[in-house]
Amino acid sequence: MRVLLITLPNEGEPRDYTTPEHFSVGRLRYIPLGVLAVASGIDPQHEVRILDSASMGLSIDETLAVIDEWDPDVVGMTATIGTSYAMKRLLSGIKRAKKVVGGPHATHFSDAIRQLGADAIFQHDADRSFNAWLSSGAPDGLFRDHVDDLDTLPMPRLELLDLDDYAISDPSKVLLKNSGLRFPMYSSKGCPFHCVFCDTQERGFRFKSPVRVVDEMVHALDHGAATVHLMDDCFNVKRSRVVAICDEIRKRNLSITWSARGRAHIDLETATALREAGCERLHVGVETLDPDLLHFVNKSITLDQMRRFFSICRQVGIQTLGYFIIGFPGETTAYRKALPEMIRELGVDIPFFNILYPLPHSEIYDRWVAEGIFPKDFWSQFARDPQPGFQPPAYAPPDLHQELLDTAEWYVDEFYQP
Numbered sequence: 001m002r003v004l005l006i007t008l009p010n011e012g013e014p015r016d017y018t019t020p021e022h023f024s025v026g027r028l029r030y031i032p033l034g035v036l037a038v039a040s041g042i043d044p045q046h047e048v049r050i051l052d053s054a055s056m057g058l059s060i061d062e063t064l065a066v067i068d069e070w071d072p073d074v075v076g077m078t079a080t081i082g083t084s085y086a087m088k089r090l091l092s093g094i095k096r097a098k099k100v101v102g103g104p105h106a107t108h109f110s111d112a113i114r115q116l117g118a119d120a121i122f123q124h125d126a127d128r129s130f131n132a133w134l135s136s137g138a139p140d141g142l143f144r145d146h147v148d149d150l151d152t153l154p155m156p157r158l159e160l161l162d163l164d165d166y167a168i169s170d171p172s173k174v175l176l177k178n179s180g181l182r183f184p185m186y187s188s189k190g191c192p193f194h195c196v197f198c199d200t201q202e203r204g205f206r207f208k209s210p211v212r213v214v215d216e217m218v219h220a221l222d223h224g225a226a227t228v229h230l231m232d233d234c235f236n237v238k239r240s241r242v243v244a245i246c247d248e249i250r251k252r253n254l255s256i257t258w259s260a261r262g263r264a265h266i267d268l269e270t271a272t273a274l275r276e277a278g279c280e281r282l283h284v285g286v287e288t289l290d291p292d293l294l295h296f297v298n299k300s301i302t303l304d305q306m307r308r309f310f311s312i313c314r315q316v317g318i319q320t321l322g323y324f325i326i327g328f329p330g331e332t333t334a335y336r337k338a339l340p341e342m343i344r345e346l347g348v349d350i351p352f353f354n355i356l357y358p359l360p361h362s363e364i365y366d367r368w369v370a371e372g373i374f375p376k377d378f379w380s381q382f383a384r385d386p387q388p389g390f391q392p393p394a395y396a397p398p399d400l401h402q403e404l405l406d407t408a409e410w411y412v413d414e415f416y417q418p
């Protein structure tokens with residue numbers, strides 16, 4: 001069979017007030033790990049291609065034109081709530097091929113996606129189940145899988161992508177000022193914490209062995225990676241695992257620089273091991289520096305632990321990127337004014353600001369729908385009939401909403417003036 005796996009165009013995304021333009025990933029192209037994982041599990045008798053419409057900036061019509069031209073038997077797309085309008089248009093615009101949807105949106109809203117015209121929907125892992133589905137004649141329906149041992153998955157078939165497309169040519173245009181191929185991979189899936197704003201796809205914590213993680217790093221280096229970024233939900237949930245990965249890197253004398261997404265909790269020994277193993281930066285969610293709000297967010301971390309994290313990272317020479325959210329209920333204007341100074345005191349190298357944006361299936365969204373703060377479950381309605389440029393209702397009154405937008409821009413000016 002001829003199989004085309006695509007990321008969806010960003011055209012028609014909901015209006016996202018959450019992230020100031022400065023941090024927009026618009027200029028960055030991310031190797032699409034989800035469809036790459038699915039493609040890597042497909043038997044060689046099938047012909048597979050990947051079309052990364054999101055990274056390449058293709059419109060919906062341009063994507064449909066590529067699909068028409070190649071005329072595959074199956075089109076598989078990865079969907080989030082953000083790309084559901086593009087998904088709807090493709091589901092109605094694809095003429096001959098079987099239409100398949102996977103990704104976080106498929107896990108949450110399978111009925112709506114079915115109504116919009118998908119033939120088959122895959123929830124959670126599809127590294128193996130998609131290939132099994134092809135082999136069984138590509139039947140219609142809902143499929144669900146969970147891979148227990150991530151080490152048994154095949155290496156990503158990077159030859160399916162033109163990796164030059166993902167290299168950063170002008171470091172001055174990107175937040176992290178790196179150049180070349182910044183290679184994403186994941187070493188674990190899931191996060192056991194319960195932050196109220198987060199749509200964690202998995203509450204458990206599955207992880208690859210240190211040997212497998214480092215094998216994948218080597219695979220990335222062999223394909224020209226300048227640096228590797230571990231896009232885990234929470235890389236450092238288990239201290240012993242982190243240290244074992246560092247030991248494996250050092251044992252192999254691997255010359256690599258890498259970074260990871262995790263939580264702001266570390267001890268000196270682990271941080272030293274990370275630095276010695278080439279880890280140059282950690283991205284962590286701080287969210288708020290107000291202790292009461294930290295409790296509200298359910299971050300399962302204290303301010304003291306965070307202070308220690310940033311001080312230790314400074315000490316060992318690991319750069320830090322801290323994610324902050326403003327707009328939690330009860331947050332004061334005085335706190336928002338004081339925040340830049342508090343961030344400087346904390347020693348965060350790269351602060352990244354967002355405005356609270358209740359995602360579907362996040363605890364805060366469900367709570368606010370139940371409490372009537374949102375008069376209706378607008379995300380479910382949107383999922384059933386996604387409209388272009390949908391504006392999710394703001395939970396804050398208009399003057400506060402405007403203040404949050406202005407404050408986020410002020411932070412960008414404070415920290416990122418040319």
Ligand code: B12
Binds near residue numbers: 013019038108123
């Ligand atoms: C990497 C990433 C990104 C990258 C995407 C890069 C890329 N092209 O892949 C970037 C930085 C661009 C990004 C942006 C955003 N992201 Co993001 N991102 C992630 C992250 C951290 C990892 C995803 C990943 O690659 N995982 C590794 C792969 C191997 O796993 P996977 O994607 O789950 O794929 C498996 C299955 O889902 C399935 N599958 C996936 N695709 C397909 C397709 C087919 C055909 C089939 C059969 C199966 C299938 O099989 C795969 C293998 O098992 C997730 C968190 C998470 N854990 O999912 C958030 C996450 C997906 N992002 C999220 C959000 C909210 C956003 C933004 C809106 C943030 C923002 N405000 O800008 C934007 C919007 C993007 C958009 N237009 O949709 C939410 C989505 C919530 C939702 N319900 O839709 C998540 C879940 C984070 C969270 N915890 O809240 N993101």
Ligand code: SF4
Binds near residue numbers: 200
């Ligand atoms: S924000 Fe990070 S720590 Fe919190 S639940 Fe989500 S992935 Fe886990």
